[in-house]
Amino acid sequence: MSVARANNDVGRFSSMLVAFLILFSTLIITNYSPNVTASVSGDLSIDSSSPSNDDYIPAYSATNFEVTVTNQDIFTSPNRIIDWYVCLGEKVSNVCINNKIAQGEISINSLLPGESSSFISGDAFYPNGLNETITVVYQFEELDFNPSNDIFNFILNASLQYTDIMIEDNEDIIDQLNGLAIYDGEKILSNNTEYEISFSGYANICASCNVNTTLGWQLWDENQTEMVNENYIFEENYPKLSFYKSFTMNLPTFNHSEDGTFTLIYGIFNSTGNPFSDLFESNNLNSVIVKINTELDISIDSISPSHNPSATSYFYGVNMINVQVSNNANMTAENVQLELELSNGEKTNSQICIITILIPEQNKNCVFDMTFEGESILIKAILQDNVMNNQDTNPLDNVLEETTSVIIPQLMSSIEIDNEKEWYTDNEIITISANINPYSSPPVNFSWWYSGIINIDYGQTTQINTSDYGLGSHDFKLITSDSLGNSETIYFNILVYTEVQISNLPLYEASAISATDTVQILHDSTLPMEREGYNIGGGKSPLFLLQFDLINSQTNQSDFNGQNWIEIELSLFDLMPSQVPLSSIEIRKLDSFSDTEWEFFNSDNVGYINQTKMSIKVYEATTILFIGDLGEPNIEALNFSVDLIANGNFNLNWQPYGDTESDYILGWNIHQKLVPDFGGTIFPSPQLDYNEAVWESLVEESFREFIPIDQTNWQDTIAIPDGFCSSYAIIPVDRTGETFNHLANVSMIDGNA
Structure with a gap:
């Protein structure tokens, strides 16, 4: 709540006259105030109010009413309610109540006989921009035995020019200071030290209003019985055009020459203004407890090697000695001198380090050169014990020395x-x-x-x-x-090196380096040799061969020298047959296309760029053998038939079906079994009941002829002896020469083998 009392003597006289008239008329017409009954025992009197008669209140800020009530009876009073009413202009009580623009309640607690107490309204009054005189009426909700003191009437001035500067009272301005000692959670200041301190506040000043203030601080003893120091400035630059706009402002510089515990009162000590000075002065000041203690205690904590604080020896050279000093008391020490003496028994030298500022509880380091090497080197650090005319309270820790060995550090280039x-x-x-x-x-x-x-x-x-x-x-x-x-x-x-490149996309591309500019990459590719399995094992088949070499175009000799290489990037997706799972592909190293004795690549020279691309680095002429899982061939000799021709010979016919264009299927093996016409073992149909062991036995010594994949018939020119019958089988053969008996077709008569 912000209120103000006018300072105009003439206004005060007229206000007293109006108040007297209002009070007189109130006493006459009290019984006519509406909604009031005389039904409560006792005698409570309304004595005064804050804000009081003729005070100013802000036009856009809430005002809470505070009433002082006295129990005039000999008995304890019951709890009571005072209603407050606000109306425009200067009016007597009943007229004001009938023309009220706002109302609220004040709860009055029980009072002992003769006791006086103040109570604040729970409801605030909001002028909402009023710029005129208003009347306020206090009236008990129920009148007691003495109704003459149960009603109270006064006027207030709601003003757009209301001027009030309020100091934030929930702030400890000492907390903002850094670099102070802290004792029992409180910051400690030093005497004869200047401190720049700011404070917070709020200003309610209209655009055309001006206010001049005496801003400053007063330092009192702890009990506020004697002022020991003060400092003031004149200040008028407060924010305007806003209702209680926050601001931050600096106090005059704080400094005091003595130690002790003090109360620092700060804020606005006086004001003048146009049209008003500060109209509510009770919120212009705040206070904090200030402790000043200028005890000095600086110390040397340690001497240690700069390269390693835990090392037992020092290094020779620049900045090889580290000395740590601390401020253990309350005073900030400035321009502290630390001296270091070195001696090897024959010579002595000294160095100086100036510490410009050392705040309480802070430690700092000085580094010095180690100018001697060898054994038994004496290091002595000396810290001055009088700073800014203050004597160190513990000078024994201002000197520290040690004897050590000094070595010359290796270069370690x-x-x-x-x-x-x-x-x-x-x-x-x-x-x-x-x-x-x-x-x-x-x-x-x-x-x-x-x-x-x-x-x-x-x-x-x-x-x-x-x-x-x-x-x-x-x-x-x-x-x-x-x-x-x-x-x-x-x-x-x-x-x-120079770099050469070749491209055979989408299959592969390669680059190489050489110490000459006459090199080229030779590359070639081919399928694995027919009927060669390369001793691979693991159910995998040879798939493809790639060959790379680095050739000097002038000498036609390999240019590999152990320091250069070819880097190859391969697309497995484009190189390998579509039926081969990429995850099954592996590579082996050969010397040439005709080589069958492979070896593994160095794993450091092989990598995968992604799931479909591989990179290989080779340092010599290299043939790459790709192997993988081809799976079962998709091939069959359909409509396999055997027909008798001249001279007792047979003509075999079939229709190749499936992957007849595959590079990995060579053709067919024709097998023949001769059995007596009274019976014997012939080739059974593998589609009906396949037995691997039986078939291995049947084909072991029955091979007649290999037929290329694109051929569709074959004539058996060897006559069959009398009394024998012939059974034929045609079996697919892959590139390695492996046969697939379970895919065989056999000669049939009337659907039977």
Whole structure:
């Protein structure tokens, strides 16, 4: 709730006169106020209100009414209800109630005899932009034995020019300060230290209104009996055009010269304005407890090797010693001097580190050079014990020393090649960087050499332009040396090749590198040799052969030298027969198309690009044998018939059916069994009842002739002896020479074998 009292003396006089008249008329017409009955015992009096008569309230902010009530009776009062009414203009009570624009209730609790207490309305009044005088009436819902004090009437001024600056009271402005010591959860300030502190607030100022304030702070002792310091500025730049718009503003700089516990009161201590100054001053100030303690306690925590805090020895060189210091008290220390002394028993030197600021509970590190090497080196750190005229409370921890050994670190040289590759073309720039032990004794020199004797560069990074060296294998070296004369050498090699490519898509494509520009890739393909199984096993068959070689076109000799290769990308989907599952495909390595003794490829040189594409890298002339699961051939000799011809011979006829164009089916084996005419074992029909063992026995010594796949008849020119009968079988043969007895067709008479 925001209210204000007017400061105009003339207005105050006229208001008192109006109030007197209103009160007088109220006493006369109280019994005529509507909805009020005299039915409650006791005597409660309405004494005063906040806001009070002639106060200002904001036009667009809620106002809660606060009433002070006294029990004038000798008995404890019951709980009561006061109704409040608001009407426009200055009106007597009953007229105001009859013309009310708003109303609400105030609950009054039981009071002891003679007790006074204040109660706030549960319902707020919203002027909603009113800019005029209003009348407020308080009236008990039920009158008691003394109705003359049961009604209270006063006027207020709802104004669009209402001016109020409110300080946020739920804020501890000390919490925003960083770098302070904390004790029991409270931040500790230092004396003689300047602090910039901001605070939050809200401003209700109209566009044409102006307000000038005395903004500042007062420092009081903890019990607020004596003010010990203060600081003020004049401020008028508050936000306008908004109802209680939030803002953040800086207080005058805070500084105090003594330690202790204090109360800091801050905000607006006075104001003037046009047309009004701050109309509600009770929300202009806030206070916080401030603790100032400027105890100084800085210490040396440790001395350790920079390269490894847990190491027992130090490295010689720059920034090899690390000293950690801490601020263990409440004061922020500035420009603290840390001195380091080194001694090898014969010589002593010292170094200084200045720590510009060290806030409470903070630690910082200083690094120093290790200028001696060997055994029994004395390190002594000394931290000043008086800072900003404050004496360290514990000077014993301001000195720390140790005796140690110091070694010269190895260079541990290495190189790093940007975007390193196995080989490079003759128009590339290669960036090479040298890496060393970061603790090597500086300065470290780097020199780069070609072929061991030609200096090409200095510095930690070099660039090699391959066009300067041509095709071939090139040897380089890096020499590093430190300030103590230690040196290391690293040798490295760069291959500069030309690239050739061939394409036989969609089957395959290949690329190769060579140290000469007269090379070409020879490639060829063929089917596996007929009637050759290549000793594969595992139910798999030879499928295809690919051959690759790298040839010097001038000498017609292989150009493989162990450092170059051909990289091949194969499409298994396009290379292999459609009936072969891609997952069953494997490769074997042969020396030539006529070679049958295979070996496995090095798995590092074989990979799958995806499920249908394979990559192979070969370093010598290579023939690739593809194997896989062909499955059962789809072939059959339909309508197989045997007819008698001249001279007692027979003519065999059939119709090839199925995959007759397959490269993996060679043809047919014709088998003949002669049996006496009184009976014997002949070829049974495999379609009716196939027995592998029986068939193996029947075909073992019955082979007569191999017939190519595209041939459809054959004449048996060998006469059959008298008293014998002939049984024929025609059996498919695949490329490896394997026969498939269960796919055989046999000679039949009247549908019988």
